[in-house]
Amino acid sequence: MADDDLHFSDDELQAALDGFEKEFEGKGSGSGDGSATPGDTGKEADGADADGHTADHQHTDEHGDDAHGTADSAEAQGGFDDELQELIGNKAKSVALVTRLASAELLAAFCQISDIAARCIGSDNGAVAVLKSKNGDAPEAAARDLTTVVSGMAVILAVNRADKLEATLYLQGEAGEQFAPPIFFASAPSFVEDLMLGIVSLDDLAGDGARIFDTAAMDHDQAMAVIAKHTRFGRGKSSIQ
DSSP states (O other): OOGGGGOOOHHHHHHHHHHHHHHHHHHHHSSOSSOOOHHHHHHHHHHHHHHHHHHHHHHHHHHHHHHHHHHHHHHHHHHHHHHHHHHHTSBOSEEEEEOOOSOHHHHHHHHHHTTOOEEEEOOTTOOEEEESOOBTTHHHHHHHHHHHHSTTOOEEEEEEETTEEEEEEEETTEEEEEEOHHHHHHHSOTTHHHHHTTSSOHHHHHHTTOOEEEGGGOOHHHHHHHHHHHEEEOSSOEEEO
């Protein structure tokens, strides 16, 4: 073969390259074997990634919805159970300890050292402790404990169970005289009736400017400091201010 036969002209070289390109494209798109061109493969990969991420987000959202749904269901069930227990009287709707103490802070301190969880509010007719624990006989136990720890102090335990109100005097850990609701409300602070009947809440009263002392806001030492501040000790005697 002559040397001239080994050389391609520019036109012949371009024609050869065009042939290779057409052949390559034919194998990629017309072979029918399902294989894709590099460009198509990239698109499919991107699509798969997008679908994968979308599926993951959907999966996460579904689990999130399930979690919220479960929490909402549990909360609704808890609320229903509470209402049911209140309706049948196993749980009181409202509980208050009505005292003649002048200071709601002092009453909160007394409740704290007696292991009674309460929120206390004062009035001209005496301080009132609204109890947090209302299950079973917890209200009666609180009245017994408070009047045992604070010897000589009398309280009236007011309990609303299944829309039936009872008011009982406690002294030295013992239950005593019971009072008819009209008589009890006539002598109790004006807001007590509305509290017991659920017409207002302590938060409503706080919103109107009432100062409320929560036993959860003080520890034993702080409670004793409050008691010391309100107590005047004499020779063998003490009095509560």
